Amino acid sequence: MxxxxxxxxxxxxxxxxxxxxxxxxxxxxxxxxxxxxxxxxxxxxxxxxxxxxxxxxxxxxxxxxxxxxxxxxxxxxxxxxxxxxxxxxxxxxxxxxxxxxPQKAEEKAADAAAPVEAEPSPEPVARSESEERIIASPLARRLAKEKGIDLATVSGSGPHGRIVKADIDSAKHGPEKADAAKSAGKAPDAAAPKIEIAQDTKALLDERVPHTVEKLSGMRKTIARRLAQSMQQAPHIYLTVDIQLDKLLALRSEINASLEPQGIKVSVNDMLIKALARALIDVPECNVTFAGDELIRYSRADISVAVSIPNGLITPIVSDASGRTVSSIAAAMKDLGQRAKEGKLQPDEYQGGTASISNMGMMGIKQFTAVINPPQSTILAIGAGEKRPWVMPDGDLSVATVMTATGSFDHRAVDGADGARLMAAFRNYVEAPLGMVV
Structure with missing residues (x-):
């Protein structure tokens, strides 16, 4: 049949x-x-x-x-x-x-997604039989297009002869494609596909201003929908603390020196993931999901980490972050981050998690608030570490490296006092980092 x-x-x-x-x-x-x-x-x-x-x-x-x-x-x-x-x-x-x-609360972390081809669907064009039979990954196709490589000239090393990124990296630029484009008097990618503009979009356009219109990718649509859902349905409460980083930075230098023979390098963010996970175990009232008439309490801290990728954001998950060593977290984040950018994460690697962390300090952002990642109830926003005047424990005024961290909590599930306890526990682990590595 x-x-x-x-x-x-x-x-x-x-x-x-x-x-x-x-x-x-x-x-x-x-x-x-x-x-x-x-x-x-x-x-x-x-x-x-x-x-x-x-x-x-x-x-x-x-x-x-x-x-x-x-x-x-x-x-x-x-x-x-x-x-x-x-x-x-x-x-x-x-x-x-x-x-x-209505959208179910169990849907996971949708303001995170693996890379999606952002180009609008081209209008159907005639293809030769050889073009139809070329098997290549989406990433390989995009790289080949960017480099002007004819996929028909590339031998695939993947399963069933599939062309993968490594094959494109080792291939030479396709002169015949560039020459053809040159003879046509335009760049290879000069012809942009046409899209039908929605009436709502036309109503917003100011035709006097030069512009382009592009279709939203599935990932961007999901980001927009889930962020709106989070802000509309979860009453956010924000709690902010300033945290001294000097001891954590010193410990990180020692850890990296000891791990250098293994080729592992721990980042500040890796240690902050660990600190948040330990704080969630200490304050389990924040490691929860609001489910209408019920509250789900988690006994393990799986941390969703915001990673920027082309055309969006994805939150790969470091499972059992409280039980891992910082070197294990560093290795996991290196792998997850690389595969996230290549679009190779499996759904169970970015859907789920019990709380999230978003670090924009490396971009020079001093302080910000993050939108809760439903159905989670807690997300931590990390700002940049910077030199500031600081009163030391002995009362003397000195200069210290300080960062600002802001926790966003779903007030339906997390009371302000419990959120404050989590922020205090997080600060304690960062300012006395030996407590989270022993």
Whole structure:
């Protein structure tokens, strides 16, 4: 019997997606594990693999189609002993309609996402058979476009001959592409795809001012929706403390000196992640989720760490941060941060967490407030460390390295006094850092 290929749920919260690109065409033979298509979710561009072998008899959803509901039949595959022509006539089943329920509180950390191709979907153009059969990761395609490399000239080292980033890095620029563009009298990427502007957008435009209009990526739409939801539904309370950093900086230097033979370097942010995690264990009233008539209390501190990526933000999770060494946190953050920028994080690596930390100190920001990352109830905003006048324990006035930290708390779940206790515990761990590493 012909097999219906349905739009998959590539993350726990995915309800619809964009069929970004087909990597097969009607008549192609496929085997289990072959990559069929690239699907853009609200958080990432992911590849969709075949689970059975057969022949692609019919493609029912064209590439570039947005808002394809999970469960929609996107293609039909004829089995090994079946006639593809007969499979084309298979009656397509429709996905079950979903009730318009309000967004559930269990949806995780949506103002964080793996990199999504931000370009609007180009209008369909004719492609050669060789172009249709090129299998490459979204990152490799983008890098190849930026460097002017013809993917047809690159040998893939990934599974099934898939072209990956390393193949692009080692490839030479494609002179034939550059020459063709030059002969056409324009840069290779000069032609921008057209998009249909919504009426609401037209109403806001000032035509007198030069401008461009671009479609929001799924990630940016999610960021906008989730931030609005957080500010509207969670009454925020903000608590701010100034913290002396000198002892932490001195300890960090000693730790890095001892870890140098292992090639591990601990950052200030790694130590702050550890301090927040320990503080959450000490003050479990802040390590919670508000769930309407119930309150979820966590006995482990999994810290979501804000990481800036192209076109958005994602919060990879350091699990059990309170139980890890700072060197383990440093290694985990190096790996998570790199894979976040390459779009290689799995959903369970950025969805979840019990509290968040956002550090903008490296950008010179002295102080800011962060929006709570639902369904969490706590997020810490870290400002830059700077030299300030400081009264020392003996009463003398001196100069110290001081940073400002502001905690945002969901007042439905966290009382102000408990938030203040968390901020005090965090400050104590930072100002006496041996207490969190022994």
């Amino acid at each position: 012909p097999i219906e290929i349905k739009m998959p749920a590539l993350s726990p919260t995915m309800e619809e997606g964009k069929l970004a690109k087909w990597l097969v065409k009607e008549g192609d033979s496929v085997s289990a594990g072959d990559i069929l298509a690239e699907v853009e979710t609200d958080k990432a561009t992911m590849e969709f693999e075949a689970v059975d072998e057969g022949t692609v008899a019919r493609i029912t959803v064209e590439e570039g189609t947005e808002h394809v509901l999970v469960g929609t039949t996107i293609a039909v595959i004829a089995g090994e002993d079946e006639d593809p022509e007969e499979a084309k006539s298979l009656e397509i089943s429709e996905p079950a309609p979903q009730s318009p329920e």
